[in-house]
Amino acid sequence: MTTISLEALKQRLALIEDAEIIDRETTDGLRLTFIYLGTLIDQERLNESILVPLVRSFQSSVEKSLTTAKITRLSNLEQALQYLMKGSVLVHDSSSGRWQAIMLPNSLSRSIETSETETIMFGPKDSFSEQLEQNILLIRRRLPLTALKTERYSVGSLTQTTVVLMYIDGLINPEFVAVAKNKLSSIDFDMFLDSSHVAAFMEDHYHSIFPQYLQTDRPDSCAYSLGIGKLVIFVNNTPFALVAPITLFHLFQSPEDYINRWLVASFLRPLRYLSFLLSITLIPIYVALTTHHYQMLPLQILYVIIESRSKLPLSPFWEAFIILITLEIIKEASLRMPTKTSQNLGVIGGIVIGQAAVEAGFASKVLIVLAGISAISTFLVPNYLVTKSSLLLQFIFLILATYLGIPGILLGLVGMFAHLNGLTSLNQPYLAPVSPFYWRDWVDLFVRGPLHAMRIRPEALRPLNKYRISRRSK
């Protein structure tokens, strides 16, 4: 380890325009050197809370002069540089030769805003921001517990990204924490600019198209997850927290489920599962029926389809493929384009797909209707990553339907469920509580039972404290 010297520091800070090195002498005669990066620290606080009190001080050391500041004594150059790059002011006392660091990070951040990815009508409106401490605060406000533990890790050789592991001690199954710690400690990569990068390195099956960590920017959702025995991972500079272990069914749950009346929520949740299935199978079913199983359709519907397809030069597969690809191009373009022009895109897309494609003979009216239903269905799934996954699944099912018809779609479904059954999140089964079978958890699975009925935490998570109610009142 290299010892700290002013020369060595100056050498490392060469060509860094915002690096500042200033010397001050205290009233008592202490000669102090302050080194910091002007853009990283709060300069106002530096003046008011550090420089002025120190210069006017009659004390013999920095620690005695600044009783309220958190001061860390530094022992080597690497440590000093680490503190410097994280928003600390390095203070060198030339008389004692000591090097100290005082954290003064620039609190530059955006205000707490409403979640854009998981919007709800009722319920809390706050969402996470890029500021790690602020995100932790939002959770601590909801769960004011000493048992709510936070452990810090640093990942990425270039980005030195701070990752915080959060869980409720004494409630969560320690196995999950051990696995997460092990995974976090073994991460070896240079850059982590987003929570999804961390998730990619912590996933058990990175080839799968299904996310194994729930990414959410809602503090209420995270607090609920912590309260039922999951852990949350925060990544600095990311407004999305990672929640694990999750199951496929968690991706279909919305915070609004627990705000709505339970009967209403129980109606909406199956609707989401159905929409997901529709989004991946509706167009393939159309292709299967029009390619292989005309006999399955009632005569009236058959007339409509035959009439609609009578002038089409393309086979059902190519017809569906072109429309689906066009639809995806429009969807992607609307996400990337500036807000003002994206509205025009919607109009153009609507006219091109809805009218021109039919008139030009590229697609049938029936397919346009089905493509519309299928596209809308994808948006019912609360998780954006699942919505994206469904696109790929749709194409796989389309190919299966083209060659094997309805049995092909069923084979695809079997394959999909087999794949899901083999997936794990933090080494926990992805299809619980269906497989493995925990029948008690079904009260909050396909339907959302009344809160009074959810007296125990999900059995699949094997929490240390399984009761959600006081045992005496039971």
Place this chain on the structure above:
Amino acid sequence: MQAISLFRKTSHQESGFYALFLTNRIQMLYYMIVMPSALVQPYMLLAIVAMGIASQFCLYMLSKWFATPYAAQGYQGFEKLFGKRGIKILALASLPLLLLKISFISISYAEIMQQFVFPSMDREWHIVFPFILSCYLALFGMENMVRFVTIVFIGTIWIFFLYTPYFLVQSNSIHDLYPLIPIGPEPFAWKSLLLVFSSFSGPEFLIAISYWLNPQRKMLKYLTIANAISVGEYLFISIASLLFYGSKYLPTIKYPNVEMGRYLQSPVFERVDIILISAYSFSFLYSIALFVLMIYGASRLLGKTKTNTTLIGLIVSGCAAMAVTLPISKWFWEPGLEQSFWLDLQMWAGSATYLLVPLLVWIAIKRKARTTS
């Protein structure tokens, strides 16, 4: 070749539900489709109840095995009970039976698929595609396979409820179900009885996977429930067939259950049976995958058990099963022959294993208990 752990066990969840679902799905595998054509007289419904009770006896013996500590020990348990040579003999004997079962169910299902869904496609393709998917299923290992049965159960049990309308048809008469006791001298329908008993067979293979089922003392309860559900389902489908076709017309139909599906209609689909047949593939694919894994397990017992399981080993097992199935389908599954020979063969083999395997294990447990005490 990359080492994969097909037979490892990580979870310790104790759930008799897997045994319940497995028993029920294996019992409802194929005979559900053909049985109504064999039980053409109303009084034969009693055969289902009688054979259900007989099946319960076999399940009772099976539960004795599950209650012993040997069941939870896997290979070591078998070794203690049968010895190394005994295991090898059992593994060797199980291989042809497993291959026969796989061949029979996959060809039968492929035939239905060809007849009702894809008449223009060769039957062999209906065997190859499911086999490939079954191997993919088996790739996830025994632990995942055992858990997967929950999804299979949920994915197929709803099919029976679609047959409810056959009980509600106005022209139905309770007299169609008479006589429940044969009047006059009837020919002894021992073959029908054997077929029904054979249709309840399959749970004996659970012995091979008892290690992953986390056996427990309450297993008899779950096996009994499964058996009761199977009896209920067989009765349900047989009564529906009798009400719909009548006992005179019923013997003329090869697949009464599937044909009935043709009369089910919905506002969107006129041929619901295509969906039902396709959905039922869930059970078949699962069973083939399970049996392929068992074949691989049995062949490992004959060779080196201490080496790691490999992907290639599993594929070879799957290919061996397919290599037996495809020639049977191509050259030995002739019209008429499939009913008179293959059905008879499977009927005898199924009945024999269902009776003898639990009995053998039961005797071995008794013998072991006597020698250790």
